[in-house]
Amino acid sequence: MQRVLITGASGFIGNHMTRRLRDLRIEVHAVSRAPRAPLHGEIWHQCDLRDEEATSSLMRAVRPQVVFHLAGEVTGTREVAMVPETLRGNLLTAVNLLVSATRTPAKLVFAGSVEEPRTGSAAPHSPYSAAKHAATGYAMLFHHLWNVPVTVLRIAMVYGPGQEDLSKLVPYVATELLRGRSPQVGSGTRLVDWVFVDDVVDALVAAALSDAADGRALDVGSGSGTSIRATVDLLHRLAGTAVAPIYGAIADRARDRAHIADVRPAEETLGWRAATPLAEGLARTLRWYADRLTPHNLTPAVSASAVPASTVPASTVPASTVCGAQPAFHGPFDEPEQQPR
The missing domain is CATH 3.40.50.720 (NAD(P)-binding Rossmann-like Domain)
Incomplete structure (x- = not known):
């Protein structure tokens, strides 16, 4: 190539x-x-x-x-x-x-x-x-x-560093938390394969x-689903801010459902499997946003140096919000759908 x-x-x-x-x-x-x-x-x-x-x-x-x-x-x-x-x-x-x-x-x-x-x-x-x-x-x-x-x-x-579309869940929540504002999201019950x-x-x-x-x-995909609420809560803990997300502030999108990847065929055919745990990926992503927000846009409680460069343990994602790998009906791309809020 x-x-x-x-x-x-x-x-x-x-x-x-x-x-x-x-x-x-x-x-x-x-x-x-x-x-x-x-x-x-x-x-x-x-x-x-x-x-x-x-x-x-x-x-x-x-x-x-x-x-x-x-x-x-x-x-x-x-x-x-x-x-x-x-x-x-x-x-x-x-x-x-x-x-x-x-x-x-x-x-x-x-x-x-x-x-x-x-x-x-x-x-x-x-x-x-x-x-x-x-x-x-x-x-x-x-x-x-x-x-x-x-x-x-x-x-x-x-998701990850460099995603600048603030209509997506991770960029929106990350930048709101870093600016000291409470992200407004839906019920947070939907499972997402990040x-x-x-x-x-x-x-x-x-x-x-x-x-x-x-x-x-x-x-x-990762082959497992994590609820939107667990994802947002994890970003909140990583940001270390006093402000909290507001759940139920907006209506859930009608007909949304979980789409979990069946990762076994990709592993067998390509020798590929997702290697980045969600907690690590979100920590790296949050750090990217913190590095690029100007100081006057950051809350006094948060600075780029305060955002952890390393991951938090995967156990911080509640086990009850994670489902095992299973065949999916569907899911998203560059991004395969508007990310949920």
């Missing part, structure tokens, strides 16, 4: 992926609909992947050995208006890359969603999960009919290097 193309390289996972591959001295080409300046020595291309000819021209120009398709229209809303947007942003872009790969051969690694249905009788629960599920179906079609080497990683709820961003990058690289992963859709 000497030359790769990353779609969605400006996003949360894409930025981590670009930095990792550049550290490995791999030539990285990145694509965006808007002009971008390189951050890690990557080469940027401007292209709308919803356009089949533009996508084919990009593939011919770059001739990548591997394509990491991380771009997508990410939303957890159930509005009818989101159907065409998610169809174009998640399904059409994937199909255009698949068609291009029949003419300009490349290994494809798609970021899917653990929210995708696993059985024929299970219905997608959002326009986003429906589009991701359809994209996975097309990926398997292109592999079996036209031998396109493609792997879909159905990624769970990703996976640290560096572990996701490891899985993406492993899939790119594995011939055994071709034609497979594999879950990437």
Whole structure:
């Protein structure tokens, strides 16, 4: 793997992926609909992947050995208006890359969603999960009919340093606590399968290097669920602030349910398993935010030096809030759904 193309390289996972591959001295080409300046020595291309000819021209120009398709229209809303947007942003872009790969051969690694249905009788629960599920179906079609080497990683709820979207749970709660404000969240009862961003990058690289992963859709997550309340409480303890989260301040999103990754196939096929415990990952993430908030935005009780650089014991997550690995119906991507609040 000497030359790769990353779609969605400006996003949360894409930025981590670009930095990792550049550290490995791999030539990285990145694509965006808007002009971008390189951050890690990557080469940027401007292209709308919803356009089949533009996508084919990009593939011919770059001739990548591997394509990491991380771009997508990410939303957890159930509005009818989101159907065409998610169809174009998640399904059409994937199909255009698949068609291009029949003419300009490349290994494809798609970021899917653990929210995708696993059985024929299970219905997608959002326009986003429906589009991701359809994209996975097309990926398997292109592999079996036209031998396109493609792997879909159905990624769970990703978190970690560098996630700047404050509509997501972890960035929102972390920054509110560090500023001395009480985060307002829902009931906190929903279970979430959290996976640290560096572990996701490891899985993406492993899939790119594995011939055994071709034609497979594999879950990437921790394999266990932690309630939103336990996650927020853990962030609260790590921040060491006097302010407390306010549960029930906002309504829970209708039809949300737990989506837990079945991690055994990824372990057997890729030799991959999530390595970062939740407590350690959250401590590293909180430290990242603390380092970047200006002093006047921090509460007097909190400073960057006060946030622990190391983890707290995993036992601080109450055992009653954790469920064991199990096959999932579905879950999220760059992020595979709006993170719950």
